[in-house]
Amino acid sequence: MLSPPSLLGALLLLAAPSLGSDVCQAPPIDHPGTAFSYVQPENTTILSTYGHSPAVYPSPKINGTGGWETAMHKAKQFVNKLTSEEKAWMATGVPGPCVGNVLPIPRLNFSGLCLQNGPQCIEEGSYSSVFVSGVSAAASWDRKLLYERANALAEEHKAKGSHVILGPIGGPLGRSPYNGRTWEGFAADPYLTGVCMEETILGMQDAGVQANAKHFIAYEQETQRNPTYAPDANATTYIQDSVSSNLDDRTMHEIYMWPFANAVRARVGSAMCSYNRVNGSHSCQNSYVLNHLLKTELGFQGYVMSDWGATHSGVASIESGMDMTMPGGFTVYGELWTEGSFFGKNLTEAINNGTVSTDRLDDMILRIMTPYFLLGQDKNYPSVDASVGPLNVDSPVDTWQYKWNFTGPTNRDVRGNHSIMIREHGSASTVLLKNEKNALPLRKPRNIIIAGNDAGPLTQGQDTLGDFEYGVLANSGSSGACRFSYLSNPLEAISARARKDGTLVQSYLNNTQIVETGLSSLAIPQQPDACLVFLKSYSAEGEDRSFLELDWNANAVVEAVAKFCNNTIVVTNSGGINTMPFADNENVTAILAQHYAGEETGNAITDVLYGDVNPSAKLPYVIAYNESDYNAPLTTDVKTNGTWDWQSWFDEELEVGYRYFDAHNIPVRYEFGYGLSYTTYGLKSLKAKTMAPKNITALPKKQPVQPGGNPALWETVYTLEAEVSNTGHVSGYAIPQLYVEFPSSTPAGTPPSQLRGFDKVWLRPGQKKTVSFDLMRRDVSYWDVVAQDWRIPTGKFSFKAGFSSRDFRSTLNTTLVAA
Ligand SMILES: *[C@@H]1O[C@H](CO)[C@@H](O)[C@H](O)[C@H]1NC(C)=O
Ligand SMILES: *[C@@H]1O[C@H](CO)[C@@H](O)[C@H](O)[C@H]1NC(C)=O
Ligand SMILES: *[C@@H]1O[C@H](CO)[C@@H](O)[C@H](O)[C@H]1NC(C)=O
Ligand SMILES: *[C@@H]1O[C@H](CO)[C@@H](O)[C@H](O)[C@H]1NC(C)=O
Ligand SMILES: *[C@@H]1O[C@H](CO)[C@@H](O)[C@H](O)[C@H]1NC(C)=O
Ligand SMILES: *[C@@H]1O[C@H](CO)[C@@H](O)[C@H](O)[C@H]1NC(C)=O
Ligand SMILES: *[C@@H]1O[C@H](CO)[C@@H](O)[C@H](O)[C@H]1NC(C)=O
Ligand SMILES: *[C@@H]1O[C@H](CO)[C@@H](O)[C@H](O)[C@H]1NC(C)=O
Ligand SMILES: *[C@@H]1O[C@H](CO)[C@@H](O)[C@H](O)[C@H]1NC(C)=O
Ligand SMILES: *[C@@H]1O[C@H](CO)[C@@H](O)[C@H](O)[C@H]1NC(C)=O
Ligand SMILES: *[C@@H]1O[C@H](CO)[C@@H](O)[C@H](O)[C@H]1NC(C)=O
Ligand SMILES: *[C@@H]1O[C@H](CO)[C@@H](O)[C@H](O)[C@H]1NC(C)=O
Numbered sequence: 001m002l003s004p005p006s007l008l009g010a011l012l013l014l015a016a017p018s019l020g021s022d023v024c025q026a027p028p029i030d031h032p033g034t035a036f037s038y039v040q041p042e043n044t045t046i047l048s049t050y051g052h053s054p055a056v057y058p059s060p061k062i063n064g065t066g067g068w069e070t071a072m073h074k075a076k077q078f079v080n081k082l083t084s085e086e087k088a089w090m091a092t093g094v095p096g097p098c099v100g101n102v103l104p105i106p107r108l109n110f111s112g113l114c115l116q117n118g119p120q121c122i123e124e125g126s127y128s129s130v131f132v133s134g135v136s137a138a139a140s141w142d143r144k145l146l147y148e149r150a151n152a153l154a155e156e157h158k159a160k161g162s163h164v165i166l167g168p169i170g171g172p173l174g175r176s177p178y179n180g181r182t183w184e185g186f187a188a189d190p191y192l193t194g195v196c197m198e199e200t201i202l203g204m205q206d207a208g209v210q211a212n213a214k215h216f217i218a219y220e221q222e223t224q225r226n227p228t229y230a231p232d233a234n235a236t237t238y239i240q241d242s243v244s245s246n247l248d249d250r251t252m253h254e255i256y257m258w259p260f261a262n263a264v265r266a267r268v269g270s271a272m273c274s275y276n277r278v279n280g281s282h283s284c285q286n287s288y289v290l291n292h293l294l295k296t297e298l299g300f301q302g303y304v305m306s307d308w309g310a311t312h313s314g315v316a317s318i319e320s321g322m323d324m325t326m327p328g329g330f331t332v333y334g335e336l337w338t339e340g341s342f343f344g345k346n347l348t349e350a351i352n353n354g355t356v357s358t359d360r361l362d363d364m365i366l367r368i369m370t371p372y373f374l375l376g377q378d379k380n381y382p383s384v385d386a387s388v389g390p391l392n393v394d395s396p397v398d399t400w401q402y403k404w405n406f407t408g409p410t411n412r413d414v415r416g417n418h419s420i421m422i423r424e425h426g427s428a429s430t431v432l433l434k435n436e437k438n439a440l441p442l443r444k445p446r447n448i449i450i451a452g453n454d455a456g457p458l459t460q461g462q463d464t465l466g467d468f469e470y471g472v473l474a475n476s477g478s479s480g481a482c483r484f485s486y487l488s489n490p491l492e493a494i495s496a497r498a499r500k501d502g503t504l505v506q507s508y509l510n511n512t513q514i515v516e517t518g519l520s521s522l523a524i525p526q527q528p529d530a531c532l533v534f535l536k537s538y539s540a541e542g543e544d545r546s547f548l549e550l551d552w553n554a555n556a557v558v559e560a561v562a563k564f565c566n567n568t569i570v571v572t573n574s575g576g577i578n579t580m581p582f583a584d585n586e587n588v589t590a591i592l593a594q595h596y597a598g599e600e601t602g603n604a605i606t607d608v609l610y611g612d613v614n615p616s617a618k619l620p621y622v623i624a625y626n627e628s629d630y631n632a633p634l635t636t637d638v639k640t641n642g643t644w645d646w647q648s649w650f651d652e653e654l655e656v657g658y659r660y661f662d663a664h665n666i667p668v669r670y671e672f673g674y675g676l677s678y679t680t681y682g683l684k685s686l687k688a689k690t691m692a693p694k695n696i697t698a699l700p701k702k703q704p705v706q707p708g709g710n711p712a713l714w715e716t717v718y719t720l721e722a723e724v725s726n727t728g729h730v731s732g733y734a735i736p737q738l739y740v741e742f743p744s745s746t747p748a749g750t751p752p753s754q755l756r757g758f759d760k761v762w763l764r765p766g767q768k769k770t771v772s773f774d775l776m777r778r779d780v781s782y783w784d785v786v787a788q789d790w791r792i793p794t795g796k797f798s799f800k801a802g803f804s805s806r807d808f809r810s811t812l813n814t815t816l817v818a819a
Pocket of ligand 6: 346347349350353354355
């Protein structure tokens, strides 16, 4: 399924604009820091048919399609009043109180734009809430939860004066389990991630704050995500470029771009181009990715901003479709930040000498300002809370060039009653992986042990969450780091609950001590009714993981506890995938994966352990038996020193996550979509709700592109329904799932099962409900690289409904298009 480059070239290699010599010259690799002189040509690396990114110019202009017309006209009037210097600086971030800042223009009553992290909270914000992380929210498989969480997070951002939230995250998707920041994003599946993106963006933007879909695209490793520079020469000597994600056209569409199509369809205000290169060319100056895929094929009407320091050129980035460089007034070289920007004054000069057209500059500002008017941010928007400034590590106060207008109170308390919701979300996103011998829920135990260094309070400081030894892990570090105004920890929450039952509680939080000493010489000589072991696994932006086991000698801790205790219940707080060898231990009766669950983590897990909440969450990835079972290794440890030697070949193509395990029939410990409940569910009678449409066309009718692409792709072509029932004794939420197996006529490499629908339904014991799955055209199509369109294949589709990617209860076979 390789895209024929000659064909793509013929279709898409439009004439490059005449920009002087900037865009297509070989790069002067010895001196990348000079404005406009370091430009990587679009097609430097032609190592295979898919390590190649064709040039696509010019950058499409915003036309307001899809409901943005009025906002665009307001933006036009605004842009008409700007000088070209003001325009140039609006496309360039300036140092200021927020993580990213667009300069205020008091003359026009414009107080600037405040761009803030992050996906789980206001980064390091005072008096603000810490919500459940992205991976936790995805594990809930709950559209309402996703929307509500995003809406509440955005309310807090707005009250602190943020105009743009730097999130949600549609990539990294989780090609590799070692990726350090998959917890910020959602699921190792494009469909589920797409739904999460859409609900999150709607939730944020309905609260009046712009969302930012990041990171575009194929950003699947932290290792060498940025170029390396020589340690001398003020960090301008270029040693090796950032890693290139090399992928074929079909994989691009069906896996990595898929969730971004949902994001654009949800009218996301901006997209962030990523650090990595894509098929040889930096994603922030990759005209195929930005001009063609994002702005033409998906009809994106917002603006593209760079990730912080991901800009490596001026003109080339602008012509390739990037609209805003961040943080702008500063340029990042590796870990070093220097003053000056490829944009800013350099951009004014390029406008003045005709290298960049005023037309293009106007389009950049129009794109930046349209979402602002679309969301009514010009009317009574809260000012930036002065307290965010000193907490902002990106630009220290002494670097601010503009006088920021701090009106209104500082250290505003924006939390409202969000903790109630966060507690509910924390239990709704806890995945019950194992539950034997009636271990859970707990029933008035007489004697319990709470063990593990993840059970207790943060006793080692909480300003900057790090990989600390003691304390529950409910969030992680770097740009996703939060400040807790309080943190409910498991020890405290369970102890409070246990007191009601008169339970004896013993706690041992020192992992080293547990392993070295053993519980038999620590605890009272009586078999506990239950031993709750809390374990964690830290991962954060900037570094990939080097192992998948839980941290702090966790496996040995479980073995030590289980040796003493025949009812050992393990809870993990982790950023993502962990191997769980202890699942085979006869005394480990229950396992729960809670991920990073935010400020109510302790209360939320207590609710599940005691059965006040019946768990319903499902794994958003695969837990394999062994680390070595996973495919798609990261590119690490490149020994050669060539400038472009960091190449990551996505040779697994569509076989990402469960798609790989299924294609090769590899047994797994816990599959994608799996999760237990305190009750049991049945599903039967999967059937067509209406007659299968035998006459739909294989290719979608060509229609003018709307945000999200050809609107025909989003039309429901087929609706299935099935009956789900609660076959146990406790009320709960069932999460029926629908997977599709494409006909054998589909090109080789198509995974055996792909998620295409899910629902979450409340059922009392004995109750039955009909659930339906609307299949959109895109859901039953594959990306045809020759037609450059989504095609519904001929032949028999198998639709499989059940409760995980390996637990199908009812199947329906049918054809959709005439042969
Ligand atoms: C880029 O590729 C196109 C088509 O393959 C070719 O015409 C052009 O000369 C190449 N440019 C460079 C700088 O190699
Ligand atoms: C600052 O805010 C005050 C009060 O809202 C307003 O009168 C003034 O114009 C603002 N100044 C700037 C530079 O935005
Ligand atoms: C680094 O920058 C400083 C100040 O701009 C300058 O004095 C010095 O010569 C530079 N060093 C090198 C190795 O370029
Ligand atoms: C708007 O622009 C998109 C490309 O970004 C194009 O496909 C679409 O046809 C245009 N719509 C109208 C109404 O001009
Ligand atoms: C132009 O860009 C270069 C490279 O980043 C930078 O060194 C220089 O300071 C910039 N000029 C201005 C005026 O910002
Ligand atoms: C125009 O200005 C830009 C930015 O300083 C510079 O890189 C470029 O070489 C200039 N081009 C011409 C034709 O003078
Ligand atoms: C944890 O236990 C080990 C071994 O007994 C001991 O060396 C260490 O000091 C303990 N840590 C704390 C924080 O008490
Ligand atoms: C399970 O627990 C019992 C004590 O209740 C103990 O005798 C046995 O060795 C434990 N098994 C393992 C594998 O630790
Ligand atoms: C643990 O062992 C005790 C006897 O020591 C037994 O009564 C109890 O049922 C066992 N629990 C489990 C979960 O096996
Ligand atoms: C790169 O590696 C080659 C071969 O090992 C060596 O000759 C060369 O000096 C190295 N270059 C740099 C800049 O380290
Ligand atoms: C398919 O058949 C239905 C019912 O006969 C008809 O309404 C519809 O227009 C047909 N669609 C196409 C694309 O021919
Ligand atoms: C549907 O097709 C699959 C795959 O060919 C087959 O295994 C299954 O038995 C069929 N199911 C029904 C209900 O026809």
